[in-house]
Amino acid sequence: MIGLKEEVKALQDIEDKIKTDSNVEILTQASLVSAAGVTGDFTAKLSKGEEVIEKKVGAIVVATDFTTGVLNENYGLSLTDNVLTQSQMDELLASESDKKKFANKTIAFLVSLGQEGNSLVLERVLRNVLALQEIDGCEAYIYAGDLKVASNGLERMYKESREKGAVYFKLTEKPEIVDNGKTISFFDSVARRDVEISPDFIVIEEEMCANHLNEELAEILRINVGPSGFLQSDNVHFFPVRSNREGIFVAGSTREISGLPSAWTDVENIAIEVKDLLGDGKKIVAKNKAVVDEDKCVICLTCYRCCPHGAIYWGDKKAIISPVACQGCGICASECPMDAIQVGGFNDEEITEEVKSGLVSGNGSPRLLAFCCQNSAFEAGEMADMFKMPLPEGLRMIKVPCAGKIDLDYILNAFVSGADGIMVMACHPGNCKSENGNTFAQWRVNDAYRMMEEVGLEKDRLCFVGTASNMGSGFSSIVVDMEKRINELGLSPLK
Structure with a gap:
């Protein structure tokens, strides 16, 4: 790893300690075949050759590395001895004998033009540039789109490389490359002239992708696959190293493209999480969650x-x-x-009774029910009430642990009991603490629409909306609009 000697040495020191620790068992060349059980009591089966090994574990950590893909076609180039990938350049610079070939040569780097800029890709480029600048007579030219320097020490490395003579061309589009890299040219809008260079070598950035093993591991472990194949979805409720399953954690490039320092932070966080989860083998939990x-x-x-x-x-x-x-x-x-x-505190009998007792309205105003997720809509409703925002007189909020708990029977029975209008208020897409509780709620509302049509009840008496806990004013607008709609429709014909 170019420029990461201290980090690599620290990693090797830990590896040496682990190898001699009697509490650590290392299984190399082993693959996860199956995983059963729950937090604190997982049974994992691993295959090693023809042998299947079964292990009982309290927690599982997934730590796959990212993979790289070549982007030469994005630049219209073919890989040759002089047109190199980033990985090939890394290998050459790691060899004392091979890197001598770059003495008195001109190296051109193409970065952030064949894909969206990435700080880890840029870090690899900068480490290569700094390594090349230690070679006699070597010149580096970097053709770049957006340079993402939002990573520890990256801007310092960028400035250092410039001070040592590296030339950066900030481009809005790919330069013109002739004869597979013999010349690279572009129009400089500042100098108002064409700039042409004939490099001896061209280094092409690489695409960083999720490991192909992620999907297989996700299926075995029953954890969600997020954007671009990483094992963590974009959900504000998930701490960086958590998956959708308690006791299964994801680290480093398993969950996003990350470098060694970021991966170390994940490891430290997971160590704290596992210690807190397993501790001395005892954990206090609610008795009647479900x-x-x-x-x-x-x-x-x-x-x-x-x-x-x-x-x-x-x-x-x-x-x-x-x-x-x-x-x-x-x-x-x-x-x-x-x-x-x-579910404790939210059983069917309790919610049904709360619905019936809530359908009381004075002055002939519409009787409105809002089934509210406790993580979003209920807090937004309380905010609206606290700040004296407009709320219908006949509104009653019914708190549920998640919108996914809102049963179709709750909706239908509420109409039968005299509700004039009902709102199912869930988290926004991608923001549900239970990942897909809002999706289940939406399905049930759609089922209710179908049944309402069959009995001649207007669909406008029911609505599904996404909210967030800080949307007090939004909550107020939604329920006030619902009241206006019901006033136009008239009171429920089921009364």
Whole structure:
């Protein structure tokens, strides 16, 4: 690794300590075949040659490296002895004998023109440039789009390379490259003339991609795949190293393109997370996050399939919900066709009673119900009330742990009980703490629309909206608009 001698040495020192630590078992050339269980009690099976090894573990950390892809075609170039990839240049500069070939040569780097700028790509380029500047007579020219220097020490390296003679051309489009790199030219809008250089070598930036193993590991571990194949979705509720499953963590380039310093930070954070999670083997959790009624459960696997946290498994011919892994979202409870699962503090009987008691309005104003996710809409509603924003007199907020807990029966029974209008208020897409609770809520609202049409009830009496916890004014606007709509429609014909 060019320019990372101290970091590599620190890594090697830790590796040496691990090899001699009796508490650490290292399995090389082993692949994960399956993983079962929940937080604190995972069973992992690994294949090593023809042997299958089974291990009981309390937590799992996924740490795959990124892969690189060549971008020569993006520049219309073919790879030759003089047209190199970034990885090839890294290898040549790491060899004392090979790097001598760059003495008294001109090297051109193409970066951030064949893809969106990336700080780690730029870091590799800058380390190469600084290494080349130590070779007698070597000149470096960098043809660049946007230079992303938002990384520790990157701007310093950029300035250092310029002070030592590196020439940077800031371009808005790719330069003209003739005869597979014999000449590179572009029009300089500042100097108002063409600039042409004939480099001895061209180095092409590389694309950094998620490891191809990520999807396979995600399927085995039942964790979500995020943008571009990384194992963490863009969700504000996920701490950097957490996955959607308690006890399964992702580090470094498993979750995003990252360099060694960033990966070290992830490792330190995971060490803290694992210690906090497992500790001395005991953990205090809520007793009744989600409870299965054994007499009603028919082992249909619905809850197992829909749980976004992988908290449900099977034993003694019944579904078992891990109190450690369960996040209490209630999606399983609302999806269960037998109503065999109840969530503590939000069971069906309690919510039904709250709906009935909430349908009281004075002065003949519409009776409105807002089923509110406690992580977003409910907090927005409380903000609107606290700051005395306009709210309908007949509004009643029903708090649920997640919009995914809003059962279709809640909506239909509320209309039967006299609701004039109902709002299902969930998190915005990509912002749900349970990842897809808002999606389940949207599906149920769509089902309710179909049933409302069948009985002749206007669809405008029901709406699905996304909110955030800081949207007090937005919450006020939504419920006031709903009241106006109901006033135009008139009170519910089901009263």
